[in-house]
Amino acid sequence: MSDISRRALLQMTAAGALAAGAGIGPVFAEAYKPMLPIEKGASLQLLRWTGFIDADDKQWKANTEAFTKATGVNVTIQDVSWTDIQAKSGLSAQIGSGPDVVMGFYDTPFIYPDKLVDVSDVCTYLEKKYDGFYDVAKSYGYDDKTKTWIAVPMGGPGACVTYRESWLKEAGFDSFPTDFDGMLKAARALKKNNHPIGLALGHAVGDANAWVHTVLWGFGGKQVDENNKVVINSKETHEALKYAKALYETMIPGTGSWLDVNNNQAFLAGQISMTINGISIWYVAKQKFPEMFPDIRTAPVPVGPVGHPTNFNLFSQAFIFKYSKYPNAAKEYLRFMNEAPQVAPWVTGMVGYVTPALKAYSKLPIWTENPNITPYRDVLVGNYADGYAGSPGRAAATALNDFIVVNMFADACAHGASPEDAAKRAEEKLKQIYNA
Amino acid sequence: MKDRAGWRLYLPLGLMLLFLLLPFYWMVLTSLKTRNELLNTPNPWWVFHPSINSFISLLTQTQYPQWFLNTLFVSVGATVLSIVVSFCAAFAIVRLKFRGARVLSTAIFFSYVVPPAILFIPLAAVLVKLHWFDKLWALIPIYATFLVPFCTWLLIGFLRSIPRELEEAALVDGASWPRIMIKVILPLSVPGLISATIFSFTLSWNEYLYALIYMFSSANKTISVGLTTELMRGDVFQWGQLMAGSLLGTLPVVLVYFFFVEYYVAGMSGALKD
Numbered sequence: 051m052s053d054i055s056r057r058a059l060l061q062m063t064a065a066g067a068l069a070a071g072a073g074i075g076p077v078f079a080e081a082y083k084p085m086l087p088i089e090k091g092a093s094l095q096l097l098r099w100t101g102f103i104d105a106d107d108k109q110w111k112a113n114t115e116a117f118t119k120a121t122g123v124n125v126t127i128q129d130v131s132w133t134d135i136q137a138k139s140g141l142s143a144q145i146g147s148g149p150d151v152v153m154g155f156y157d158t159p160f161i162y163p164d165k166l167v168d169v170s171d172v173c174t175y176l177e178k179k180y181d182g183f184y185d186v187a188k189s190y191g192y193d194d195k196t197k198t199w200i201a202v203p204m205g206g207p208g209a210c211v212t213y214r215e216s217w218l219k220e221a222g223f224d225s226f227p228t229d230f231d232g233m234l235k236a237a238r239a240l241k242k243n244n245h246p247i248g249l250a251l252g253h254a255v256g257d258a259n260a261w262v263h264t265v266l267w268g269f270g271g272k273q274v275d276e277n278n279k280v281v282i283n284s285k286e287t288h289e290a291l292k293y294a295k296a297l298y299e300t301m302i303p304g305t306g307s308w309l310d311v312n313n314n315q316a317f318l319a320g321q322i323s324m325t326i327n328g329i330s331i332w333y334v335a336k337q338k339f340p341e342m343f344p345d346i347r348t349a350p351v352p353v354g355p356v357g358h359p360t361n362f363n364l365f366s367q368a369f370i371f372k373y374s375k376y377p378n379a380a381k382e383y384l385r386f387m388n389e390a391p392q393v394a395p396w397v398t399g400m401v402g403y404v405t406p407a408l409k410a411y412s413k414l415p416i417w418t419e420n421p422n423i424t425p426y427r428d429v430l431v432g433n434y435a436d437g438y439a440g441s442p443g444r445a446a447a448t449a450l451n452d453f454i455v456v457n458m459f460a461d462a463c464a465h466g467a468s469p470e471d472a473a474k475r476a477e478e479k480l481k482q483i484y485n486a
Numbered sequence: 487m488k489d490r491a492g493w494r495l496y497l498p499l500g501l502m503l504l505f506l507l508l509p510f511y512w513m514v515l516t517s518l519k520t521r522n523e524l525l526n527t528p529n530p531w532w533v534f535h536p537s538i539n540s541f542i543s544l545l546t547q548t549q550y551p552q553w554f555l556n557t558l559f560v561s562v563g564a565t566v567l568s569i570v571v572s573f574c575a576a577f578a579i580v581r582l583k584f585r586g587a588r589v590l591s592t593a594i595f596f597s598y599v600v601p602p603a604i605l606f607i608p609l610a611a612v613l614v615k616l617h618w619f620d621k622l623w624a625l626i627p628i629y630a631t632f633l634v635p636f637c638t639w640l641l642i643g644f645l646r647s648i649p650r651e652l653e654e655a656a657l658v659d660g661a662s663w664p665r666i667m668i669k670v671i672l673p674l675s676v677p678g679l680i681s682a683t684i685f686s687f688t689l690s691w692n693e694y695l696y697a698l699i700y701m702f703s704s705a706n707k708t709i710s711v712g713l714t715t716e717l718m719r720g721d722v723f724q725w726g727q728l729m730a731g732s733l734l735g736t737l738p739v740v741l742v743y744f745f746f747v748e749y750y751v752a753g754m755s756g757a758l759k760d
Contacts, residue, residue: 095702102720128702131715141699144607147614149702207720256721310721319525330722338521 082120084382085175092379093124097139097149099132099366102207102330105399113392120386123379133255136451142371150374151383156190156450157435157442159201159369163193166200167370167377172385173199180390180410186433187407189442190367201367202384203407208363208429209260211349212317212331213324217245218347226324226349230268230293233352237300240323248301248322250308251460253453256364257310259436261326261351262459263362265297266290267434268354273455273480274440280484282458283470283477289355291462291469298463306464318342326351328364329403329426348422350429359432366404402426445484454479510736516729517541524725540726541734550731552705553712556622558738560697560708561690564629568686569679571634576641577667581653591642598635602695605631613700620702628700629690637682644678645671680749688739709735 096114101107107129114125128149130138135154142148143162152158159166173191177183183191187203211226211233218226221239237247250257266272271287274280298305302322305312313325318339325331335343351361370380386392393406398416402423405411407430417427437446449455458476461467467475516524518536527534544550575594579587609628610619618624648671656666672679697708707715713731717724743750 097702100715100719102722104719126703129704129715130698130711131718132720134698134715138699141607141610145610145614147610147619311718311723314721315525328721330720334722 082117082386084121084378085171085385086378086381088121088123088379088382089376092376093126094151094374094376094380094383095126095128095149096151096153096383097128097130097135097142098153099135099155100129101400101403102132102328103333103400103403105401106396106403109396109399110387113387113396114383116392117383117386121379121382123376123383125383142373146371146373148371148373150376150380151368151370153204153366153368154201155364155366157437157447159191159367160193160442161444161447163196163200165372167372167374167380168198168200169202169370169381169384170199172202172381172388175385176202176388176408180388180408182409183407184409184430184433186363186365186430186435187367189435190365191407194441201369202388204366204368204388205404205406206363206365206430206433207256207328207403208405208426209257209326209328209351209361210425210429211324211351212327213347213349214245214342214345215347216345217243217323221245226347227352228350229352230265230354234293234297234300237297237324241300245323246300246302246321247297247324248305248308248313248316249297249326250310250313251298251305251456251464252307252309252312253456254308254310254312257313257325257327258308258453258456258459259450260362260364262294262456263434263436263438264326264351264360265294265354265459266455267360267362267438268356269293270354270356272439273449273476274437274446274484276439278440278445278484280477280480282455282480283473287458287473288469291459291472294459295463295469306460329401329423332422333401333403346422348425350425361429361431361433362436363405363429363433365407365433365435367407405429440484445486448483449480452479452483454483510733513729513733513736516725517733519726521726540730544727544730544734548716548727548731549704549707549712550709550734553707553709554734556706557691557708557710557735560622560625560629561687561738563623563626564633564690565683565686567626568630568633568637569683571630572637572641572682573672573675573679574667575634575638576645577671579638580642580645581667581671582663591639594635595639598632598639602632606695606699609696610699619700620706622701622706624700625693625697625708628696629686629693633686633689637686640682640685641675641678644675644681648674677749677752680746681752684742684746684750687742691735691739 101110111127114127118124132155135152136158139152139154139158140161143165183203191199191201191203193200213226217240218236221236221243223236223239227233227236240247249261252258266287269286269290271282271284271290273282302316313322313327314331314334316322317325317331318335320342329348332346332348335346351359353359368384370377374380388408393411394414397404397406397411397414402416405426412427417424435442436450440446454476458472461472461475462469515531515533517540518533518538520535520537520539523533523535579591609631613619613624652670653666656670661669692710694710697711701707701711709731713728717728717731
């Protein structure tokens with residue numbers, strides 16, 4: 051039994067959402083009692099990624115203002131493009147100066163764990179109050195070596211299938227298939243009707259990584275084992291690559307160079323019938339493409355031969371640098387921002403673009419408000435972290451930054467390499483990284 | 487014969503012009519397209535329903551005017567600082583005969599070829615010590631670190647092309663070195679200075695890495711950083727506004743080149759003679 055009941059959560063979140071809607075900020079701010087003694091005269095600098103949806107930034111700012119009102123701690127927010135976060139936070143770690151709090155992606159905190167404040171107290175509190183973190187969220191915040199939390203898991207901008215319902219029905223499918231075989235059959239039928247699918251195979255940090263890892267893991271392949279030994283060149287990986295090649299043949303030409311933006315554009319231009327993406331396509335269509343919007347549906351990413359979800363999503367956590375003069379204020383800020391009265395309007399405003407890391411937030415009303423939002427509620431269930439099945443850290447981050455797995459799939463699908471050759475090339479590169 | 491020479495000249499020139507202007511043409515087209523036309527159009531090389539909505543929303547719904555002013559402030563400041571320092575350095579190396587001047591001029595040029603990506607961490611450590619992080623004006627001396635070496639090298643070449651007899655005559659007349667520098671050499675160096683100015687201004691205007699890394703608050707963003715952080719949201723790009731912003735952002739540089747291109751060529755060729 052969790053410390054917070056569904057009814058209590060709904061009451062808190064409804065109040066928060068109502069308050070935010072009325073433009074007066076979350077009501078929780080008035081009653082907020084800090085858990086830690088906040089340093090006198092504290093002020094904070096937060097480095098975060100520009101919201102994928104503008105409602106994200108607006109509500110985050112409103113929540114931050116509520117924190118300032120409740121605690122007197124002024125917070126300056128610096129928004130940068132999500133792909134620039136790692137460079138900026140890396141520089142801060144190197145020189146020991148910069149933002150107090152950083153919202154990063156994937157396993158960034160594990161590149162310099164010794165430079166980060168232990169946030170175990172905040173995470174333990176949140177875990178107890180909100181039904182715990184999803185497993186993948188924990189793997190991005192909890193350092194197994196020191197048995198401490200070095201980052202507070204925030205949530206994942208998850209990927210689901212986005213498709214055109216009318217075209218899928220024309221192709222003979224009433225709903226989107228739930229397994230890899232079914233997805234391939236549907237893709238072939240759609241292609242036959244001149245409605246190809248489109249999945250990014252270029253250096254798309256979010257989109258390409260998401261689907262290729264899902265396919266790799268769905269067949270039982272992985273880049274390293276539990277001891278960080280490179281095992282990518284396996285029978286399972288070869289099978290995954292053969293499947294991806296078959297799927298690639300149903301795609302619109304050019305996906306080999308697609309970045310994160312391309313599948314959104316192609317879908318909204320009516321050039322593709324299906325892709326795997328965050329909720330941004332559905333959200334943008336709702337606002338700006340009213341003719342297409344009623345035909346857009348979303349569905350969970352299908353399951354591979356392993357028989358369970360093997361999703362890989364973008365994931366954001368927040369960490370505090372030890373050089374911060376105000377670690378308690380920073381911890382309080384992260385706690386405050388993860389409390390229900392703040393999370394509810396935040397997630398509601400951006401229609402579930404970011405799925406929160408805490409399980410209790412799967413009960414938020416927004417998830418059932420529209421059936422197309424619901425699949426995004428569960429994107430963190432059955433997720434693996436990058437570098438699976440090894441431990442997070444510099445090697446896993448480097449492999450992801452170098453697009454080793456994406457390049458392997460692109461080699462096999464778009465560049466004419468055999469699955470065996472593509473896997474062998476990836477194996478050589480991974481060995482260089484993991485043995486360095 | 488004459489016609490054939492024309493072909494040989496104008497065909498490559500025309501192809502070169504097409505290659506260089508195509509991105510600008512695409513930028514103009516995209517900035518004038520409506521949302522629907524951006525995604526669905528029978529001919530992507532033309533605008534059927536031009537609209538200036540992207541420009542209006544860029545100027546009214548984003549902080550673009552602020553980014554523009556920031557960029558202008560930093561670019562002008564960095565250019566002025568770099569030109570003053572570079573001219574003094576080049577004058578000293580070329581005109582004041584001291585031991586090691588030749589080696590120094592080579593060393594200055596080599597310092598230019600060190601990539602900014604390598605310098606940004608040590609430079610950041612310096613900025614932290616000086617408490618210059620997130621100070622817009624701090625970009626002026628930061629940009630000078632990569633502008634001064636090249637401008638000095640460029641001006642060294644140009645100053646060498648000015649006859650020594652002029653300053654020797656001034657020396658005979660009793661002029662001091664500072665007076666010679668300002669009254670004799672400076673007026674003759676205008677083409678070289680304009681060339682260095684254009685170079686400095688263009689590099690400062692387009693700079694991205696340092697502006698991204700060393701500035702913190704939104705009020706201190708330059709155009710290149712503002713466009714990428716505010717108009718490229720994850721996997722949703724505001725193409726119309728992005729292209730409108732890029733187009734407006736190129737105008738000052740285009741104007742500078744338009745008025746001073748002849749001096750630019752003269753200055754560069756003066757440097758290359760060296």
